[in-house]
Amino acid sequence: MNSPTTPAENIVLIGFMGCGKSTVGRELHHRLGYPLVDMDQVIEQRTGKAITGIFAEEGEAVFRDLETALLEELNDPAAPRRIIATGGGIVERPANRVLLQQLGYVVWLHAPAAVILTRTRKTRSRPLLNTSDSAAIIQSLMERRLPFYQETAHLKLDTSGLCCAELASGILECSRYFFNNRA
Ligand code: S3P
Numbered sequence: 001m002n003s004p005t006t007p008a009e010n011i012v013l014i015g016f017m018g019c020g021k022s023t024v025g026r027e028l029h030h031r032l033g034y035p036l037v038d039m040d041q042v043i044e045q046r047t048g049k050a051i052t053g054i055f056a057e058e059g060e061a062v063f064r065d066l067e068t069a070l071l072e073e074l075n076d077p078a079a080p081r082r083i084i085a086t087g088g089g090i091v092e093r094p095a096n097r098v099l100l101q102q103l104g105y106v107v108w109l110h111a112p113a114a115v116i117l118t119r120t121r122k123t124r125s126r127p128l129l130n131t132s133d134s135a136a137i138i139q140s141l142m143e144r145r146l147p148f149y150q151e152t153a154h155l156k157l158d159t160s161g162l163c164c165a166e167l168a169s170g171i172l173e174c175s176r177y178f179f180n181n182r183a
Contacts, residue, residue: 008075010034010082010104011175014149016142017088017126018119019109020159020167025085027168038085039070051087055127064093071099089128089141091148100152105175108153109167113138115160154178 011028013021022038029036040051043066047054054063067090074084084103090096100106111119116138120129131137150156155174157167 008077008079008081008102008104009179010074010084011171012084012086012100012103012106013109014086014091014100014106014152015088015109015159016111016116016138016145016149017129018116019088019111020164021085021088021109023164024109024159024167024171025083027164028083028171031168031172032081032083034081034083036083036085037074039067039090040085040087042070043067050125052125052127052130060127064089068093068096068099071096071103075099075102089145091145091152097148097152101154105155105178106153107171107175108149108156109159110149110156111159113142116142 011032011034013025015021022040025036025038028034043054043063044050047066049057051063054066067087071086071090074082081104086100090100113135117135120126120134120138124130128141129137155171155178157170159167162170
């Protein structure tokens with residue numbers, strides 16, 4: 001385990017569902033050449049189930065345990081630098097928030113609720129939003145999670161007015177500054 005004062009040099013993307021973590025993660029992966037760990041994808045590959053299937057058959061708590069176990073596994077100082085794209089609910093557990101900061105430079109990709117609603121309407125792959133009133137769910141989850149994203153992130157970027165390439169450029173510059181200047 002890394003000590004809290006010597007975080008690893010990964011770039012960690014956090015933020016609400018539909019904020020662009022996976023897309024920006026792929027762009028950073030192409031630019032830096034670091035491996036991309038998309039946590040939801042890893043969990044799906046390992047369990048052989050879609051996230052919707054895990055929620056439906058085993059419940060959200062089982063998914064959250066898988067998420068925390070993967071985060072603990074990623075917190076390996078011997079591992080190469082990586083880009084880590086997390087699921088939107090990763091910040092709910094206090095222990096996860098500590099682990100995220102130990103993993104490296106934490107970037108919060110933010111978008112307003114209305115933008116999230118438009119983006120997430122295109123797919124049924126997010127079990128928490130497969131309800132008749134996804135706007136209300138987004139609103140209440142966002143209210144609860146915003147302080148957690150705020151508390152965990154080293155950098156907040158509003159994604160709504162920027163393209164993926166611009167976001168990646170900003171993250172690269174800021175992360176270089178962060179890693180070069182930290183104690
Ligand atoms: C979740 C977000 C999803 C996925 C799961 C739960 C959440 O990931 O982990 O459906 O609680 O916000 P994305 O943020 O990549 O959609």
